[in-house]
Amino acid sequence: MDTGPKIAQVAALVGDPARANMLSALMDGRTLTASELAYVSGVAPQTASGHLAKLSDAGLLALEKQGRRRYFRLASPLVARMLEGLMVVAQEGPARQRNLWRGGETLRHARTCYDHMAGRIAVAIADRLVQQSFILLDEDGGQLTDAGRSFFDELGVDLRLASKRRVFCRPCLDWSERRPHLAGAVGAAILRHALDHDWVEHIRDSRALVVTPVGVRGLATTFGIEGAPPTDGRRAGCITVPRLGSGYPG
Amino acid sequence: MDTGPKIAQVAALVGDPARANMLSALMDGRTLTASELAYVSGVAPQTASGHLAKLSDAGLLALEKQGRRRYFRLASPLVARMLEGLMVVAQEGPARQRNLWRGGETLRHARTCYDHMAGRIAVAIADRLVQQSFILLDEDGGQLTDAGRSFFDELGVDLRLASKRRVFCRPCLDWSERRPHLAGAVGAAILRHALDHDWVEHIRDSRALVVTPVGVRGLATTFGIEGAPPTDGRRAGCITVPRLGSGYPG
């Protein structure tokens, strides 16, 4: 039962700040180029190249070549899940200036997690679906009830898009709420539906989502969520995530 | 709000082979001493000491001092979950570790704690003895009543074996149940009685105990405990959400 060394290898890979930054940036399922990842991780391209090679060799990242660029993304939802687990523990530390967070509030409210939603809103949705017996969740799996199936049918959410290979429905522990939200094909479908109907919008290039006025109504009628947008007056939380889009040197 | 560095810190902690071995050994919920952890991790005690300090400081391990020993255990189920996530990625396949976790269930049911019993069964025994006024317990001590003395006499438990020097009867906080079970000479006598009468058996070289069919009857008639064998707390389709915040003593 010598699992120790194996998990040490993986953990050591994530244990470098530069690599951890890269993985964090990829958490929402985006694909980024080597240059972009070098920038977000704060190291020179040569250094980043080495890191990316290691991460790819270890099977944490998937690589796609296109012309002179290399696009990287997380190799599988399992990797995202692993990172979520680390985040949960990492957040637990001594209660420092937790409020020092800027824009953290927005992230806590709603964000993407790989390909589904996370944050208060997502947890509330999961709660509602469970409470209504549309979904049955246990520690690491879940399933749709018949009632749930028709609920999503009426909503116009097509769950048949789900590939057979991927997990259909599972809980994903939310690092900000410490309670599960929905991942898997069902979670992805809900996010797609929310984006398609303009319930939520991406903020710039971050993982944060804002709930639109339309979304407030939609969430209320569909899921019974009273969730107003994070703040009223000023812009719902200025995300302080370093700009990815325009900040590249050169 | 950059989560990268934080998860890097945690991951780097797990990223050392010696520390990873320690954490793996604790995955099943056991409590191990510094020496034992030094052994399983394959490093000298001095080195292990440093590792354990780091893991404790980071909040991954919980520490309990007893005498000249230090007992370590995973600080929370969230840590176990994180390790599980790493294992999944590390070994490219379905987590077989499920079995270990099941073993944790066995530990929670009945195990030895030094020289006495711990776990659900032990807590139930203590409850019963207190409820029957056979034993009076307070915060850090306890005493046998006359009724209790004759109860043990009839049972054939010889309490006079107790060395003079050792504590006769005291409560010991059960880490899995978070309620006290019996330690001291009385606790030791109960365990000896249970082993002598084949009520329980040691599992392999672990501290886990299984309750035999004989034991089920014995516990029922003697202590009025309905305790079926390790009830194997299988699914029961329950939501585990509420358990996230609790389950382990802080």
Place this chain on the structure above:
DNA sequence: GAAATACTACGGTCTTGGCCGAAGTGTTTG
């Protein structure tokens, strides 16, 4: 073809941190 772009390979520097021997603290035993 030449230049710019995106990325990779190599080599040398330098910090980090794991490791253990020796010595020290606190606890139990006899």
Place this chain on the structure above:
DNA sequence: CAAACACTTCGGCCAAGACCGTAGTATTTC
């Protein structure tokens, strides 16, 4: 009390690896 035991602290050794400058290899653009 002394000895055994469990663990920690200190100090020096050493290797792993993160980093970047330089110099490459593809690919696209002009």
